[in-house]
Amino acid sequence: MNTEKIIVTAALPYANGAIHLGHLAGAYLPADIYVRFQRLRGKDIIFICGSDEHGVPITITADKEKVSPQVIIDRYHEINKISFEKFGMSFDIYGRTSSKVHHETAKEFFLNFYNQGLFSEKKTMQFYDNKANMFLPDRYVEGTCPNCNTDGARSDECENCGALYNPSELKNPISKISGEKPELKETSHWFIPLNKFQDRLQEYINDRNLRFNWKENVLQYCKGWFHDGLQERAITRDLDWGVKVPLENADHKVLYVWFEAVLGYISATKELFSHRGQDSSWREYWQGENTRYIAFIGKDNIVFHAIIFPAMLMAWNDGNKDKYILPENVPANEFLNFEGRKFSKSRNWGIDVLEFLNHFEADSLRYTLALNLPELRDSDFSWNDFQARHNNELADILGNFVNRTMTFVHKHFEGKVPQLGKLSERDVEMIDILNGYPVKIATLIEKYKLKDATLEVMNLARLSNKYFNDSEPWKTLKSDKEQCGTSLNISLQAIYTLAGLFLPVIPFTSQKIFRMVNSRPVEWENMGKSNLVEGHQLGEPVILFKKVENEMIEEIRLKTANAESDVKKEPESELITIDDFSKVQLRIAEILSAERVKKSDKLIKLIVDTGSGKRQVIAGIGKSYSPEELPGKKVVIVANLKPAKLMGEESQGMVLAVENEQGILNVVEVDSSISNGTKVK
RNA sequence: GGCGAGGUAGCUCAGUAGGUUAGAGCAACGGAAUCAUAAUCCGUGUGUCGUGGGUUCGAAUCCCUCCCUCGCUACCA
Numbered sequence: 075m076n077t078e079k080i081i082v083t084a085a086l087p088y089a090n091g092a093i094h095l096g097h098l099a100g101a102y103l104p105a106d107i108y109v110r111f112q113r114l115r116g117k118d119i120i121f122i123c124g125s126d127e128h129g130v131p132i133t134i135t136a137d138k139e140k141v142s143p144q145v146i147i148d149r150y151h152e153i154n155k156i157s158f159e160k161f162g163m164s165f166d167i168y169g170r171t172s173s174k175v176h177h178e179t180a181k182e183f184f185l186n187f188y189n190q191g192l193f194s195e196k197k198t199m200q201f202y203d204n205k206a207n208m209f210l211p212d213r214y215v216e217g218t219c220p221n222c223n224t225d226g227a228r229s230d231e232c233e234n235c236g237a238l239y240n241p242s243e244l245k246n247p248i249s250k251i252s253g254e255k256p257e258l259k260e261t262s263h264w265f266i267p268l269n270k271f272q273d274r275l276q277e278y279i280n281d282r283n284l285r286f287n288w289k290e291n292v293l294q295y296c297k298g299w300f301h302d303g304l305q306e307r308a309i310t311r312d313l314d315w316g317v318k319v320p321l322e323n324a325d326h327k328v329l330y331v332w333f334e335a336v337l338g339y340i341s342a343t344k345e346l347f348s349h350r351g352q353d354s355s356w357r358e359y360w361q362g363e364n365t366r367y368i369a370f371i372g373k374d375n376i377v378f379h380a381i382i383f384p385a386m387l388m389a390w391n392d393g394n395k396d397k398y399i400l401p402e403n404v405p406a407n408e409f410l411n412f413e414g415r416k417f418s419k420s421r422n423w424g425i426d427v428l429e430f431l432n433h434f435e436a437d438s439l440r441y442t443l444a445l446n447l448p449e450l451r452d453s454d455f456s457w458n459d460f461q462a463r464h465n466n467e468l469a470d471i472l473g474n475f476v477n478r479t480m481t482f483v484h485k486h487f488e489g490k491v492p493q494l495g496k497l498s499e500r501d502v503e504m505i506d507i508l509n510g511y512p513v514k515i516a517t518l519i520e521k522y523k524l525k526d527a528t529l530e531v532m533n534l535a536r537l538s539n540k541y542f543n544d545s546e547p548w549k550t551l552k553s554d555k556e557q558c559g560t561s562l563n564i565s566l567q568a569i570y571t572l573a574g575l576f577l578p579v580i581p582f583t584s585q586k587i588f589r590m591v592n593s594r595p596v597e598w599e600n601m602g603k604s605n606l607v608e609g610h611q612l613g614e615p616v617i618l619f620k621k622v623e624n625e626m627i628e629e630i631r632l633k634t635a636n637a638e639s640d641v642k643k644e645p646e647s648e649l650i651t652i653d654d655f656s657k658v659q660l661r662i663a664e665i666l667s668a669e670r671v672k673k674s675d676k677l678i679k680l681i682v683d684t685g686s687g688k689r690q691v692i693a694g695i696g697k698s699y700s701p702e703e704l705p706g707k708k709v710v711i712v713a714n715l716k717p718a719k720l721m722g723e724e725s726q727g728m729v730l731a732v733e734n735e736q737g738i739l740n741v742v743e744v745d746s747s748i749s750n751g752t753k754v755k
Numbered sequence: 756g757g758c759g760a761g762g763u764a765g766c767u768c769a770g771u772a773g774g775u776u777a778g779a780g781c782a783a784c785g786g787a788a789u790c791a792u793a794a795u796c797c798g799u800g801u802g803u804c805g806u807g808g809g810u811u812c813g814a815a816u817c818c819c820u821c822c823c824u825c826g827c828u829a830c831c832a
Contacts, residue, residue: 291760294759294760295759298758298759373826374827408760408826409825409826411825416825416826445767445768445780446767446768450768450769451760451761451768451825452760452761452825452826453767453768454766454767454768456766456767458766459766459767459781462766462767462781462782463767463780463781466780466781466782467780467781469792469794470792470794470795471794471795473792473794474791474792474794474795475791475794475795477791477792477794478790478791478792478794478795479790479791480791481790481791482790482791485790486790525768525769526769526779529779529780532780533779533780536795536796539794539795539796540795540796540797542790542791542795542796543787543788543790543795543796543797544796546788546790547790548788548789548790548791549790551790617792618792619792620792621792676830677830677831691831692830692831693831693832694830694831694832695832712831725831727831728831728832729831729832730832731831731832732832739832
């Protein structure tokens with residue numbers, strides 16, 4: 075009979091930046107806690123992750139730095155791999171999608187689907203940027219809508235009027251990459267008909283939800299997709315960076331990254347077993363009937379893991395004898411904020427994992443994040459909370475309990491586990507509590523209630539302190555040494571249980587405790603039993619957590635605050651020539667009248683005098699100004715901006731304004747003596 | 756504006772198949788103890804459950820209005 079196997083995957087981080095605390099709380103820490111727990115239960119489990127290394131953003135970063143994409147992915151693959159190691163992620167393998175085995179796996183899937191006749195091939199005219207030497211994705215081309223004449227329309231659809239058209243119909247196309255006029259070239263792409271899988275996907279999700287109780291946020295998300303109806307989706311694109319399309323006449327075409335990245339879980343598993351010298355063993359997991367597959371992700375990834383990946387596996391299973399298993403559950407978390415605001419790479423808001431771990435222990439972070447996981451909604455990380463959790467709970471409650479017990483035993487019992495004597499009611503009660511705890515915690519973890527699980531284990535430390543207090547061993551030491559020994563024996567068993575149950579959350583600390591009691595973890599179910607035998611020699615006590623002082627918090631708080639202003643000082647923008655600048659005509663104009671644009675919360679319709687006449691300008695300043703205070707102001711406008719329609723109103727120019735940290739806009743004004751139409755140089 | 760999520764104790768968050776006095780951790784206040792990292796333990800909450808209405812014997816929980824926040828998105832910054 076097949077023993078049950080478990081695959082756990084954590085979302086593949088994109089190798090275009092360093093992971094931050096939000097990523098950890100969203101997917102990685104929950105996955106690691108779950109995996110470590112299942113390992114302690116003796117389960118046959120593999121834990122898979124790796125870098126997602128293809129796609130346009132990586133090539134853009136590479137271009138900016140004038141290096142090859144390989145340099146970028148090598149850099150972030152290394153950074154993230156090391157970050158995860160230091161954070162204590164216990165992946166069995168951390169692969170990468172640039173690996174040979176991944177390219178082969180992805181091509182295999184593509185060819186298999188291709189040969190099944192699953193794809194439809196569509197020829198389209200696509201814009202090509204001769205300067206950048208690449209086909210342009212739709213969102214990188216802007217032009218004027220052939221239907222409503224609005225600027226800013228994409229190459230295939232206008233978001234203003236909703237019209238769909240062929241790229242050849244778009245007027246005045248401009249490449250957003252080079253700013254040049256792109257040329258139309260014919261190209262063809264393959265599409266996967268997700269719509270054909272919708273019914274089965276709905277059934278699948280419904281079934282797994284009934285059996286495994288999916289999270290509400292995941293179900294809601296899927297419902298939205300199903301409601302809109304799944305569409306055919308292109309799985310190839312014109313690019314040189316990625317997995318080459320394995321067909322004749324498909325030069326310069328790669329698999330779309332969303333199609334191949336999820337297959338990285340499978341290819342990384344192949345690599346894992348190949349290292350172990352068991353080349354075909356990966357099938358026992360991915361194609362084993364008795365395998366449970368759980369995919370940990372953040373909410374941004376729900377569609378790929380709950381809909382697209384299952385659809386791909388279904389498609390494979392339809393046409394082949396070997397059948398892949400589908401995810402049993404996709405426990406996606408929401409997002410973690412940082413001091414009340416969203417993590418933002420571009421604004422440099424937040425903190426990288428490596429930076430954090432240069433200042434503090436991984437377990438302090440793991441514990442804090444675990445108690446604050448965004449399991450049901452976005453949650454917040456704050457320095458004050460971090461400090462409080464570390465000091466009041468890890469150091470004071472857990473650390474001090476271990477320390478007071480250990481030092482007591484060393485002082486009065488030669489560092490050996492005292493005998494368990496006659497049991498009082500209180501002793502029996504404490505032993506029962508310890509016995510019951512592993513199941514209690516296991517139940518929570520199985521339901522992915524990791525926050526509650528963590529809180530409950532800390533509650534055991536509280537109960538242990540209470541037991542120690544109520545037993546008053548410092549008194550019984552003189553009055554009844556046997557009873558004193560009994561109290562200490564039970565307290566030591568509590569330490570052992572805490573070390574075991576806390577292992578998934580704070581593994582480094584658990585190891586320290588096990589070393590201190592000179593022992594090793596047993597299987598989860600037995601963790602609450604009397605595992606330290608009488609007379610067993612204990613190791614030396616060490617302080618588990620030193621207090622985090624205010625200065626340490628202030629220091630790092632300042633550092634992260636500075637990081638934000640650094641970016642403002644050095645905005646990433648290309649240098650322009652004086653000629654480029656002279657293309658922009660800035661002129662002084664006087665606001666004659668102002669009124670709100672109907673149904674818009676921030677647009678205000680202005681009539682301005684530009685010296686040579688009146689014109690209408692729509693400005694997005696409605697949240698910062700009321701129409702009454704605007705007339706009379708002399709402002710700076712871009713006079714030669716191509717007209718655009720906004721909310722049905724034509725705008726013939728643009729008012730310059732600055733935005734402060736609260737998002738309040740301030741229009742640039744000049745002295746009232748300046749006459750209308752004056753050119754700004 | 757559209758779509759989605761959310762507004763519960765000072766802070767971070769639980770709690771909805773509607774039902775006795777709305778919870779946890781932290782903080783705060785009072786007390787006990789002194790083995791221990793000035794640590795621990797006990798006790799203490801008059802919270803408009805965002806607002807206003809509705810359904811109901813009964814609503815944080817269901818329905819509607821409105822306000823606010825966040826994310827995605829369209830909005831000329």
